[in-house]
Amino acid sequence: MAADVDAEVLAELAEAEAAEAEAEAEAARAKATAARLRGSAPATEVVEPSDEVELAEDTELADDDDDDELDPRGWWSRIGLVTVAVAAVVVVAIGSLVITGLMLVAHQKVAAQRAHQDQLIDAARTGVTALLSIDYNRAKQDVQHVIDLSTGTFKDDFSRGADDFVQTAQQSKAVTVGTIKSAALDKDGGDTGVVLLAASSTVTNANGAHQDPRAWRMSVTVARDGDKFKMSNVEFVP
Template sequence: MAADVDAEVLAELAEAEAAEAEAEAEAARARATAARLRGSAPATETLEPAEDIEDCELEDEDEDEAVELDPRSWWARIGAVTVAVIAVVIVAIGSLAATGLMLVAHQKVAAHQAHQNELIDAARTGVTALLSIDYNRAKDDVQHVIDLSTGTFKADFSRGAEDFVQTAQNAKAVTVGSIKSAALENETADGGLVLLAASSTVTNSSGAHQDPRAWRMSVTVARDGDKYKMSNVEFVP
């Protein structure tokens, strides 16, 4: 009787082990099928084993770290800074260019003004010398007028210089001239025309003292070497 019971138990145990083995084999086939499907098709909303879920979470964390450490993000920041620096440089260059243009324009205006002043000063100096003759130094004064002249006026004045000196010495005259105003009528690179308002006073050996006499003159100024000098003088009514 006992032997029959032992045989039945052994038979049932064998069946149970066979069923368990079959179940394990079926589970293995299911896992293999699922793995094959995951590798060849898009992910679907299926439940995954706990180990797979943990693996996915670890992969996600690794991807986040990779994104944070991605060198391309640093290059993007460097690129933005470079663009900002280039913009500042462009603005600075533009400002310097504008400043340079302003300086050039200012230099041109200053040079033009200096040229005009040089023409006016040449006319003022020449006419003042022409109207200021002292008989005590008549020769020197007449020579000074010649030195401040050029062209036709210099030639004409030089021819009458001796008579001019003799007349001043005989009358013991002293004339003093002054310029009231002067303006540039027109100009060229080598000269210009200057209008002047002047006055002069005359004293002589007899003690006479004349009231100031007014003069209006049109003086042509021309370049002579590195200076401007009187080339023609006309008295304007």
């Protein structure tokens, strides 16, 4: 009876030892599996404190850049500056054009006024030169030339005495040659003007004169006749 009990105890002990061995083997396999899994997992990067600060600064800068790019106020401010610059250039350009235009207008006005005054003076010079230049050989043509360069009262008066003037020149065989020494505009009334002239002439005739010089000072009024200016009055000034 005692032998049967010992055999039973031994059998249970053997079974317990086998279970313990199986448990130890299972624990060893679990450890091996955990070690293998740890060996295949990526290593965790250790970040030094200084690296963390630099990383934070870079992140802040990147965030600031992103904020500038995304912030519409940054774009509007840039567009505003460009608009102001373009507007300033346009204003300067327009101002330059306006000043240039005003200068051109003023220049044209002065040039037109000068050309008008030259017309008045030229009309007086041409008329007086014809008046002082009569050749008895072509007296009629010379007298008609003076009439053609005249208008108004002077033309009427000279036309009435033209025949007597021609006859006198032919009878005395007079040849006169006139030269204008100087001429200056005294008054400019637009369609009329007064020109002061200093002139001289030489006279040759049958009475013995041979290119005798004579000096003249005249105040000549010129007036518009169509598209030209002509003598309308001639006064001899002492």
